[in-house]
Amino acid sequence: DIQMTQSPSTLSASVGDRVTITCRASQSIRSWLAWYQQKPGKAPKLLIYEASSLESGVPSRFSGSGSETEFTLTIGSLQPDDFATYHCQQYNTYPYTFGQGTKLEIK
Amino acid sequence: QVQLVQSGAEVKRPGASVEVSCKASGYTVTDYAIHWVRQAPGQRLEWMGWINAGNGNTRYSQRFQGRVTITRDTSASTVYMEVSSLRSEDTATYYCARVGLGLPFDYWGQGTLVTVSS
Numbered sequence: 279d280i281q282m283t284q285s286p287s288t289l290s291a292s293v294g295d296r297v298t299i300t301c302r303a304s305q306s307i308r309s310w311l312a313w314y315q316q317k318p319g320k321a322p323k324l325l326i327y328e329a330s331s332l333e334s335g336v337p338s339r340f341s342g343s344g345s346e347t348e349f350t351l352t353i354g355s356l357q358p359d360d361f362a363t364y365h366c367q368q369y370n371t372y373p374y375t376f377g378q379g380t381k382l383e384i385k
Numbered sequence: 386q387v388q389l390v391q392s393g394a395e396v397k398r399p400g401a402s403v404e405v406s407c408k409a410s411g412y413t414v415t416d417y418a419i420h421w422v423r424q425a426p427g428q429r430l431e432w433m434g435w436i437n438a439g440n441g442n443t444r445y446s447q448r449f450q451g452r453v454t455i456t457r458d459t460s461a462s463t464v465y466m467e468v469s470s471l472r473s474e475d476t477a478t479y480y481c482a483r484v485g486l487g488l489p490f491d492y493w494g495q496g497t498l499v500t501v502s503s
Binding site for chain 1: 420429430432444446447482487489494495496
């Protein structure tokens with residue numbers, strides 16, 4: 279199985295900050311990577327697909343980059359609604375696998 | 386609008402089976418696949434398997450092979466997932482999710498909490 283590793287596991291930041299979350303795959307997944315946002319008690323929400331494509335309706339302060347084994351999610355200027363847990367997911371190879379999540383907390 | 390509505394929370398004994406349903410609306414159900422993902426407390430999301438709602442073909446994670454069965458009823462626009470031989474480690478929230486055209490999971494159900502406890 280392809281292992282997905284996110285860093286950091288927890289990130290403390292303030293409204294207005296620019297933050298970056300990293301996701302590494304144990305082998306190449308080309309650009310078949312997605313990012314999701316999840317709030318407590320809710321289902322994940324798709325933010326980014328194919329590593330860098332913004333899902334419809336997602337604010338432009340979210341952006342993704344990377345390919346092969348190294349990927350990043352950047353939030354340009356944190357808003358209060360952005361404090362949540364973020365998950366990366368590879369969908370290049372079955373079984374699809376997820377990172378362990380990054381919890382973004384208010385500093 | 387696209388919606389996936391799942392059945393309610395369940396409490397089961399170890400060794401029992403549970404079936405979770407996922408009713409789709411707002412799109413042509415047979416045009417898309419439905420996947421199942423679970424999230425145990427404090428654990429990462431875990432992919433379980435999927436069904437092509439059009440032809441009924443399925444694929445399962447090896448980790449759940451033999452214990453998970455995904456079926457669909459196209460007339461009811463509903464997909465079902467059954468997990469058998471439940472153990473305490475199966476306590477989790479189970480989600481159905483649609484795979485969109487060229488997209489990974491673009492719509493998710495609200496989740497169903499399954500608690501396995503003696």
